[in-house]
Amino acid sequence: MGRAPCCDKARVKRGPWSPEEDEQLRAYVRANGFGGNWIALPHKAGLNRCGKSCRLRWLNYLRPDIRHGGYTEQEDRVICSLYASIGSRWSIIASKLPGRTDNDVKNYWNTKLKKKAMPMRGPHYHHHAGLGLEAGAGAFSAPATPSGPTPARSWSQCVPSSLQAAALSPAASGSSSVDTSSSGGDMCFAAAGMYQPQHPMQGFVHVDSSPQTVLAPMPLDVPAATGIWASSMPAAGDVGGVALEDAFLADLGAYGDLLLGGFGGQLLQDNKAAAAMELPGACYFPNMAEMWAADHAHANAKPPQGLCNTFT
DNA sequence: AACGCCACCAACCGCGAATCG
DNA sequence: TCGATTCGCGGTTGGTGGCGT
Numbered sequence: 001m002g003r004a005p006c007c008d009k010a011r012v013k014r015g016p017w018s019p020e021e022d023e024q025l026r027a028y029v030r031a032n033g034f035g036g037n038w039i040a041l042p043h044k045a046g047l048n049r050c051g052k053s054c055r056l057r058w059l060n061y062l063r064p065d066i067r068h069g070g071y072t073e074q075e076d077r078v079i080c081s082l083y084a085s086i087g088s089r090w091s092i093i094a095s096k097l098p099g100r101t102d103n104d105v106k107n108y109w110n111t112k113l114k115k116k117a118m119p120m121r122g123p124h125y126h127h128h129a130g131l132g133l134e135a136g137a138g139a140f141s142a143p144a145t146p147s148g149p150t151p152a153r154s155w156s157q158c159v160p161s162s163l164q165a166a167a168l169s170p171a172a173s174g175s176s177s178v179d180t181s182s183s184g185g186d187m188c189f190a191a192a193g194m195y196q197p198q199h200p201m202q203g204f205v206h207v208d209s210s211p212q213t214v215l216a217p218m219p220l221d222v223p224a225a226t227g228i229w230a231s232s233m234p235a236a237g238d239v240g241g242v243a244l245e246d247a248f249l250a251d252l253g254a255y256g257d258l259l260l261g262g263f264g265g266q267l268l269q270d271n272k273a274a275a276a277m278e279l280p281g282a283c284y285f286p287n288m289a290e291m292w293a294a295d296h297a298h299a300n301a302k303p304p305q306g307l308c309n310t311f312t
Numbered sequence: 313a314a315c316g317c318c319a320c321c322a323a324c325c326g327c328g329a330a331t332c333g
Numbered sequence: 334t335c336g337a338t339t340c341g342c343g344g345t346t347g348g349t350g351g352c353g354t
Contacts, residue, residue, distance in 0.1 A: 014323080015322095015323075015324095015348085016322070016323075016348080017322085017323090037339075038340075039338080050324090051339085052339095052340090052341095053323075053324080055341085056323065056324085057322090059341095060322075060323085061322075068321095088343065088344085089342090089343085090342075090343065091341075091342060091343085102341090102343080103321085103322080103323090104321085106343075106344085108321095110320095111319060111321075112320090
């Protein structure tokens, strides 16, 4: 069965909006709101337009709090890091940037930011400066293990007791702006981002940045609670997903030391300024597989040399 | 001056999700 | 419960203007 069209395309005006139409729509929405029904709005407002077109015009252009152009470097970084972690979820990305719309962010990425970010990608991913995005199939893949010597920390240093307590206590509440989401199964997350284990073998506190991020399942054979973990890439073979963009660093840092795995850790490692600031106790693993392998084999013991790195 | 190319961005399209009756 | 309707999202298209040849 075909889908009914939202309007009679032959009879409604299409293409660019005139200033008169803009004012007509603006005046109507200001006076009446959209009434919960965009489809009926054009008729009520006396506009010969499709309801979807009206909605789009209002949300992307006429809304009073819209900002166009003039993206700051901070906004660039948020977009890049979020894109690296959750992909082209433009509505979510835009929601982190006040005054920006998904369409605007999408256009900005496709026309400007992508070019700015892509040239620094490549098979030889190391500690170069910049946005640090890696190409992958449909998303960015985890980077290769960084080269060069990196100071190792003891496993106990990487897994602060406060985090163990947080993971083992009843689901914590709090005022943090770190949103959470469930990854299905018997997992649950509280408002502060604390994962309350429902299964004796699922123990890591899992911090996620987006309520709509789809997370891959946690492995069932993870040892009991040993700390916060966070990855940015819900890719095949990986577990979980979290965006560690700057907007959330302060929130994450509020939990104390962090274990970071995969691309998120690498992103921070590359971003010296971000790394130096808010996560002084953070400990990152070059990729999630190594992190999980280290944890699986060495729970509460020192991980293999070089697997756990500080940002300093 | 004419033409072609390209970047930019507003708008459209189609789909899945959510909601309604 | 289920089909219809509406919303919201992300990919894509098309118009426009700037720039180089």
